[in-house]
Amino acid sequence: MKVAIFSAKPYDQEHLNPANQGQHELTYFEAHLNPQTAILAKGFDAVCCFVNDTLNAETVRTLGEAGVRMIAMRCAGYNNVDLEAARKFGIRVARVPEYSPYAVAEHAVALILDLNRNIHRAYNRVRENDYSLSGLLGFDLHGKTVGVVGTGKIGVAFARIMSGFGCQVLASDPVENPDLQGFARYVDQELLLREADIISLHCPLLPQTHHLINAETIQMMKPGVMIINTSRGGLIDTPAVIDGLKSEQIGYLGLDVYEEEAELFFEDYSNVLLQDDVFARLLTFPNVVVTGHQAFFTQEALSAIAEITINNLCAFEQSESEGVEWVV
Numbered sequence: 001m002k003v004a005i006f007s008a009k010p011y012d013q014e015h016l017n018p019a020n021q022g023q024h025e026l027t028y029f030e031a032h033l034n035p036q037t038a039i040l041a042k043g044f045d046a047v048c049c050f051v052n053d054t055l056n057a058e059t060v061r062t063l064g065e066a067g068v069r070m071i072a073m074r075c076a077g078y079n080n081v082d083l084e085a086a087r088k089f090g091i092r093v094a095r096v097p098e099y100s101p102y103a104v105a106e107h108a109v110a111l112i113l114d115l116n117r118n119i120h121r122a123y124n125r126v127r128e129n130d131y132s133l134s135g136l137l138g139f140d141l142h143g144k145t146v147g148v149v150g151t152g153k154i155g156v157a158f159a160r161i162m163s164g165f166g167c168q169v170l171a172s173d174p175v176e177n178p179d180l181q182g183f184a185r186y187v188d189q190e191l192l193l194r195e196a197d198i199i200s201l202h203c204p205l206l207p208q209t210h211h212l213i214n215a216e217t218i219q220m221m222k223p224g225v226m227i228i229n230t231s232r233g234g235l236i237d238t239p240a241v242i243d244g245l246k247s248e249q250i251g252y253l254g255l256d257v258y259e260e261e262a263e264l265f266f267e268d269y270s271n272v273l274l275q276d277d278v279f280a281r282l283l284t285f286p287n288v289v290v291t292g293h294q295a296f297f298t299q300e301a302l303s304a305i306a307e308i309t310i311n312n313l314c315a316f317e318q319s320e321s322e323g324v325e326w327v328v
């Protein structure tokens with residue numbers, strides 16, 4: 001099949017080409033897929049997209065009219081795809097339901113350790129020949145209560161790591177995962193928010209989880225709580241979190257995702273003025289650490305993403321659905 005790969009970076013080519021082994025004709029586009037760039041897919045059988053591509057009704061309609069028959073997401077999430085439009089135009093949608101849960105879980109732990117022990121601030125001080133310790137005081141993770149919202153494979157991997165630190169782990173999920181037995185205790189979400197010293201989000205972005213962290217839920221939390229989000233930016237109401245940081249209700253914030261990241265993350269804007277005033281305000285806090293959606297970014301994860309994406313394309317071409325988690 002002829003496949004147009006959007007939002008392509010050099011590391012995408014480095015992993016997709018070996019996984020493909022010449023099975024499909026892959027064409028890489030640096031541009032994001034959106035209503036303006038969708039015309040580039042004319043003449044292709046499938047498009048391969050990433051988290052910040054815009055597959056709304058207009059984009060999908062253009063793809064359908066261009067003859068595209070499949071959307072292969074090279075990520076787990078598909079909240080940026082208008083599924084109803086895909087059904088209307090007969091376009092199948094596949095995703096990568098899992099790649100390396102350890103990659104994301106370990107990054108969440110890295111954010112916790114960095115925030116707690118002020119690694120980012122200490123690093124900058126030492127480079128400036130400043131070896132003072134004032135303002136770098138942390139706390140023992142051992143004995144702290146950690147809340148895990150969402151207990152799929154990533155949530156389970158994270159809970160096991162935190163249990164290894166000697167933390168009490170509370171979990172919240174509509175469906176209990178037996179793999180957490182012995183590592184965590186399931187409680188209702190409100191109790192988790194009230195009891196946890198650290199709250200880490202590992203749930204998908206759905207209508208019922210949109211702005212899960214908001215002004216009301218922040219007030220339920222312990223003063224000085226640490227919030228970590230390596231899942232989806234829309235889980236957090238950013239202005240409400242900024243208010244929580246200013247009042248010191250939130251003591252630490254670690255983000256790998258941001259609700260308005262689509263036109264920001266994965267690009268180099270080091271010579272451009274930041275136009276997002278909300279994000280700019282977020283970056284002014286010394287107790288906030290933001291990474292640019294890199295939690296998934298390990299060799300193992302990229303290899304798995306490439307392999308599963310190519311397998312999904314092959315399964316579609318062969319009209320075989322076994323082993324593929326079709327969204328549409």
